[in-house]
Amino acid sequence: MKEPIGRFIARWYSIPLLLVVWQVAVSSGLVQSRLLPGPAAVVEVLFSQIMSGVLVYHAAVTLGRALSGFALAATVGIPFAAAMARAPLCRNLFEPIFFFGYPVPKIALFPIFTYIFGLGTQSKIAFTFLECLYPIVVSSYFGFRGIRTRLVWTARNFGAGPWTVFWRVVLPSALPAIFSGLRIALPVAIIVVVLTEMIGDSIGLGYYITVWSTRFTFQNVYAAIIVVGVCGFSLDQILVQIRRRFVHEAPDAAR
Amino acid sequence: MPLLDIRSLDKSFTADNKEITVLDRLSLSIEDRDFVSIVGPTGCGKSTFLHIVGGFESKTGGEVRLNDRPLDAPGPDRGMMFQDHSLFPWLTALENVCWPLEMKGLPRAKRLEMAREYLDLVHLGRYADLYPEQLSGGMKQRAALARLLALDPQMFLMDEPFGALDSQTRELLQEELHAIWRHRRKTVLFVTHDIDEAVYLGTRLLVFTARPGRIKADIRIEADERTANFRTSPEFFKTRTRVWDLLREEVLKARALEEN
Ligand SMILES: Nc1ncnc2c1ncn2[C@@H]1O[C@H](COP(=O)(O)OP(=O)(O)OP(=O)(O)O)[C@@H](O)[C@H]1O
Ligand SMILES: [Mg+2]
Numbered sequence: 001m002k003e004p005i006g007r008f009i010a011r012w013y014s015i016p017l018l019l020v021v022w023q024v025a026v027s028s029g030l031v032q033s034r035l036l037p038g039p040a041a042v043v044e045v046l047f048s049q050i051m052s053g054v055l056v057y058h059a060a061v062t063l064g065r066a067l068s069g070f071a072l073a074a075t076v077g078i079p080f081a082a083a084m085a086r087a088p089l090c091r092n093l094f095e096p097i098f099f100f101g102y103p104v105p106k107i108a109l110f111p112i113f114t115y116i117f118g119l120g121t122q123s124k125i126a127f128t129f130l131e132c133l134y135p136i137v138v139s140s141y142f143g144f145r146g147i148r149t150r151l152v153w154t155a156r157n158f159g160a161g162p163w164t165v166f167w168r169v170v171l172p173s174a175l176p177a178i179f180s181g182l183r184i185a186l187p188v189a190i191i192v193v194v195l196t197e198m199i200g201d202s203i204g205l206g207y208y209i210t211v212w213s214t215r216f217t218f219q220n221v222y223a224a225i226i227v228v229g230v231c232g233f234s235l236d237q238i239l240v241q242i243r244r245r246f247v248h249e250a251p252d253a254a255r
Numbered sequence: 256m257p258l259l260d261i262r263s264l265d266k267s268f269t270a271d272n273k274e275i276t277v278l279d280r281l282s283l284s285i286e287d288r289d290f291v292s293i294v295g296p297t298g299c300g301k302s303t304f305l306h307i308v309g310g311f312e313s314k315t316g317g318e319v320r321l322n323d324r325p326l327d328a329p330g331p332d333r334g335m336m337f338q339d340h341s342l343f344p345w346l347t348a349l350e351n352v353c354w355p356l357e358m359k360g361l362p363r364a365k366r367l368e369m370a371r372e373y374l375d376l377v378h379l380g381r382y383a384d385l386y387p388e389q390l391s392g393g394m395k396q397r398a399a400l401a402r403l404l405a406l407d408p409q410m411f412l413m414d415e416p417f418g419a420l421d422s423q424t425r426e427l428l429q430e431e432l433h434a435i436w437r438h439r440r441k442t443v444l445f446v447t448h449d450i451d452e453a454v455y456l457g458t459r460l461l462v463f464t465a466r467p468g469r470i471k472a473d474i475r476i477e478a479d480e481r482t483a484n485f486r487t488s489p490e491f492f493k494t495r496t497r498v499w500d501l502l503r504e505e506v507l508k509a510r511a512l513e514e515n
Pocket of ligand 1 (some may be wrong): 267268270275295296297298299300301302303304338466
């Protein structure tokens with residue numbers, strides 16, 4: 001019983017430590033700025049804004065958009081990566097486009113998205129989809145390419161048809177890489193939605209942050225940032241749990 | 256009519272824009288219930304040969320017929336045990352052995368029971384629930400052997416199946432394989448680097464040449480039942496020495512090939 005608690009403390013103590021340092025710096029007068037209110041003030045705002053439902057509403061908007069774009073990218077990206085890895089025609093057609101487009105800052109295209117999809121939810125989901133598609137496709141693609149031929153041969157030796165081979169050899173082999181792609185894409189989804197909401201919107205956490213920044217009320221800004229962080233962290237943990245359920249990991253590397 | 260009939264089989268690979276011929280006009284007939292040991296220098300195409308017979312790798316030229324039908328796809332009539340054992344890393348030893356039984360349509364309880372029996376046969380019963388990466392090299396080979404026995408093919412294609420075993424376990428499993436071959440009337444193609452093993456098990460012993468692989472010698476070993484006595488018989492030693500001399504030449508050639 002004592003052991004897990006000790007490990008929990010060892011793992012997470014840096015966060016309360018940061019809060020303490022922050023509080024001390026602010027209340028001792030070391031840092032005096034409207035740009036940095038103390039954590040106590042931020043937490044107070046955080047609670048009142050959550051209780052009143054304001055932050056909950058904006059967070060729900062942001063999360064809804066992020067998850068829609070992310071889910072769409074996964075639904076399209078994973079089969080697409082499989083096709084690219086298995087079919088030479090598809091590979092030759094799309095591989096260069098993907099590898100060239102990967103490092104391009106796609107945010108530069110956002111204005112075009114707003115012309116097509118408007119300033120609301122649609123353009124955000126479409127843009128999140130695009131941003132998430134890259135890490136998911138690229139990582140899954142390497143997963144689908146790195147399949148050990150002998151394992152496929154073994155399954156065919158047992159009499160397995162293409163469909164069985166796909167579900168029972170190809171997919172399990174590629175799953176670790178697919179999940180790394182998803183884990184990269186998930187925070188990207190949240191960042192991108194917040195960012196595009198900051199550019200122009202009337203709802204969502206990005207909008208909330210922009211509004212309170214222009215009003216110079218930074219307690220609210222930090223409160224919203226904490227909400228973004230907590231959402232991102234929780235979603236990542238959920239993804240880790242899902243992965244643990246579906247992906248076999250080497251027992252000694254499982255932690 | 257031979258079970259497996261191979262006529263001037265060619266195989267070449269293209270790697271880095273260079274074509275290398277691995278098998279060169281190889282012809283061979285294998286009868287039902289032959290136990291064919293195959294020895295040859297490293298890189299001469301033994302694995303490639305088994306992969307072609309298994310239907311996994313395509314041939315470049317020639318003809319391969321099984322039961323008088325052209326062979327071009329894998330099937331459960333020929334069971335392959337790969338050199339790298341090829342266990343599925345995301346399945347336990349038991350689940351690995353269960354899969355071929357599942358493909359045969361056996362009910363779950365029955366296949367678990369049978370899989371355990373096969374694991375017991377290779378002395379791996381206690382490790383049934385471990386994953387391949389938790390097993391030692393020798394244990395992996397034994398799990399792969401249990402899986403091959405579960406598939407129960409007519410023809411066994413075995414690529415250095417006992418290479419990672421200690422000599423005691425190796426001898427025990429050699430005897431086990433010999434008994435299975437004898438009593439269940441199987442045909443076996445057995446690649447090995449161990450000449451003693453090749454002579455002890457084989458009714459026929461093929462010596463491959465250095466790359467491109469051809470058959471340098473095709474030796475019949477008559478002794479019917481293989482017991483501990485056979486290992487110390489004059490015939491055993493005579494064959495062993497003969498194979499050694501043949502192989503030695505080819506190993507030297509293969510080495511020269513590598514140095515150029
Ligand atoms: N997929 C491939 N692509 C290109 N070259 C290959 C391929 N597979 C095998 N080779 C080449 O074919 C030759 C024969 O390989 P093979 O694995 O059949 O040898 P082997 O006789 O089994 O050797 P060993 O005793 O070391 O296992 C080698 O030179 C190898 O480099
Ligand atoms: Mg080999």
